[in-house]
Amino acid sequence: MSWKPEVDQIERRNEMARMLGGEDSIKRQHANGRLTVRERIGLIADEGSFREIGAMTGKATYDENHNLVSVRPANAVIGTAKINGRKVAIDGDDYTIRGGSSEATVSEKWIYAENYALEMRMPLIRLVESAGGSVRLVEQQGSTKIPGYPTWLMASTLGYIPVVAMALGPCAGLGALKAACAHFSIMVKGTSQVFAGGPPVVERGMGIKVDKEELGGSDIHTRASGVINNEAKDEEEALSLARRFLSYMPSSVFETPPVIECDDPVDRAEEELLSIIPRERRRIYKMRRLIELVMDKGSVLETSPRYGRSIITCLARLGGRPVGVIGNDPMHYGGGLTRAAAEKMEAFIDICDTFHLPIVNFVDQPGTIVGPEAEKMGTVKGSVRVVSAIEQSRVPWCAIVVRRLYGLAGTAYGRLQGINLHYAWPSARWGSIPISGGVEAAYKSELSKLSEEERQARLEELEAYYDHLESPFLTAERFKVPDIIDPRQTRAVLNDWLDDAWRILPEQVGVKGRTIRL
Template identity: 80%
Template sequence: MSWSEEIKEIARRREFAMQLGGPEAVARQHANGRQTVRERIDKLADPGSFNEFGILSGKASYDENKKLKSVRPANAVIGTALINGRKVSIGGDDYTIRGGSSEATISEKWIYAENYALEMRMPLVRVVESAGGSVRLLEQQGSTKIPGYPTWKMAGMLGYIPIAAMAMGPCAGLGALKAACAHFSVMVKGTSQVFAGGPPVVERAMGKPVDKEALGGSRIHTRESGVINNEAATEEDAIEQVKRFLSYMPSSVYEMPPVVECDDPKDRREEELLSIIPRERRKIYKSRRILELVMDKGSVFEIAPLYGRSVVTCLARMGGRPVGVIANDPMHYGGGLTRAAAEKMESFIDICDTFHLPIINFVDQPGTIVGPDAERMGTVKGSVRVVSAIEQSTVPWCAVVIRRLYGLAGSAYGRLQDINLHFAWPSARWGSIPISGGVEAAFRAELADLPPEERKVRLAEIEQHFDHLESPFLTAERFRVPDIIDPRETRTILNNWLDDAWRVLPEQLGVRARTIRL
């Protein structure tokens, strides 16, 4: 006697699971420009590597003889898979069944995927597309319930394993939380939205209609709110961005970041760096070009490029080793620190510190942005929080001052405790305030009594005097900056520092005392 009939039963039930919400529901999903959860997982995972958990779960119906008629699958698909050869845990919402609602599924499934990732110390990828709760389920449940999202567990996991989330369609309520509570999040332009409550809820509360895009589209969340890090042009683009993010991350805080083979010489010199900073102080330049020239070729992956745009945050490699990179972008607010840029920088520092990525900071900081709007946004507090994040970090840190370093935000160039390693290019200038503007304030009484032409000549004389005092070479004479370097030597010097940093990183493996900030 064998168990062949039961084996056939397994195959039959699995076939029901593969049908998702049925042909019509799948067709609607495709008509709306979105793939199904299984199609997404197939593109995310290495071919043939997805090992599914709970494929038999769902709501079954039986005939009068207790024979199985059909099964409506649970609207969560979970399991483990390889992504570029490394094991991850995946939890995906199936929108073809009750809109992927968290209350219309067997909630233990997606929670199981998260707990599995945590216990097995592997990255977690969420494929999110969920309509949130539904009042239609109240009759089935027999009562309402006190809200009890497992946020304590979701937040705590951030300190242990890398978490990436893809918002692939409408994400409301718990779906929004799952998309936002991640180290890296991405949403698809035009087809995904993230919100606490959807348009019907908002219309009821606010008394006016609003469409999904205006409420929670990618323009809102990747440019204005900062809820989601990156925008993707297509679902395939979102999947590739998640893969790339994970390639820089260790599997957990107990492991070192992955090193890849690199044929880019560590001592490569780029002549372009010698003149990339204009002598005219009011002229701007492309800070991202500096990163392209110094980092391993093709290795720069930017995080949150559309939010807090006066600061650039990205993952990159030096000699095949992952690093976190920060740079000011003078094309936005002159590179000054806004509240949004401060939040972005603070979160990025915490992620790098949690997962043992040394930080390189290319500094051109004119200071904290001023004005009534900046004060209403609490920009000063943003500067304080960035300084706090830096000082609480333990990962190796190196700053390269390439142009300006002024004011409160200027103190956020590196960790001032310990050795505070920093270098300067000859174009660097620093101080409490810039000479221009500062001179007029300090010598206001003297300048006020002069005729316009004499005032202009005297102002130039004073600025020339103080311009000499601002020379980085005077600071170097007092060893207040460890070295002034040829910009073309930047890659060589940073790789040499990273050789030392990589030796001490293993001592920092493990869980940090505090939870990461997003």
């Protein structure tokens, strides 16, 4: 006699799990403009690669003869899959069952997926859509519980494997924590929200009436708070962004980042770089265009583009090798360092250092933003934290000073300890303060005694004199900057540096030296 009846029951139970919360619940999910958790997994994973764990978990009902009647599955779908041929672990919330509530699920199930990813050294993907706790559920369970999940190794996970979280619907309480506690987080515009407590909680506790979007929509968290990195126009774009982010990351801190084949010449010289920095100092330019001209074509993925906008952070490739790229954006605060920009830069440096991505910094730093609001925000402390993050990093650094480098924030261009490799373009200028403002302050007494016409002539004379002293070539004569380069040669210079950096990277950061090719 075989075990065929029990094997048939396995398939029957799996089929019940695939039905999620039932046909009506799935229709409501689609009517709200959102995919189901299984549809999301189907889009993000390589075709046919998802291997589910715990499909039978749930609440079963039996007849009087102990025959299975039905199973209401747990509202967490977990397992492993492949993305671009590499294994990942997936923790997905099922909103069609009790709104994906963290109180209604079997917590051991999603925690198992996260701990599996940590132990097996593979990236973790969270598909988050959870309504959080519920008073009615407390009533059903018969007691309350102390907050927290002792077996969830949240902090350890961030230190060892890449974590990507997507907020794909309402995410409250634990859902908000799971969405924000990641190296790369994404929200979908209009259909996802993140908050510690939803509108009813806010109204009861604070007397404020607010809707879900006003409280925790993507415009709030990708622009104002910085809780979430990127905004996607729809779920398909969010899932695509997640796949792309992971393509730059090693599977864990125990490996070097993956390399892809690249047919973009390492010494490609773009004529546009020769004139991209305006001679007129007050004119702005497009730093993103500069970065695109230097990096491998089509390889730039910007992170947190709407937050801390005076700093640009992105992942890119040079000769197929992943790097972290930082640049000042003169279109926002002149590229100066705000508290938000400092927090963004600090977090990005930490991610690059954790996962062994060498860092390229395109510098046009006018200094730390000043003024009453900047002081209230603690911008100076933000600058200090950025400098500390740089000095504590271990990955190779290379800075290219393309225009300005001034003040306290100016010290945050690269790691000052060690060889401190940096190059300058002929357009570069640096110092404690910009000459244009410093001259007038230094000669205030003399200038105050002159007529307006005489004052202007004298000021122009002084600025011309100090402009000469500010020339990068004078600094290079004293070897205070290693070299001044033709802007068109920047890609070749960086690829040459990365040849050296990539060779020593495994020893420098203490990982295996094998190169993974995607």
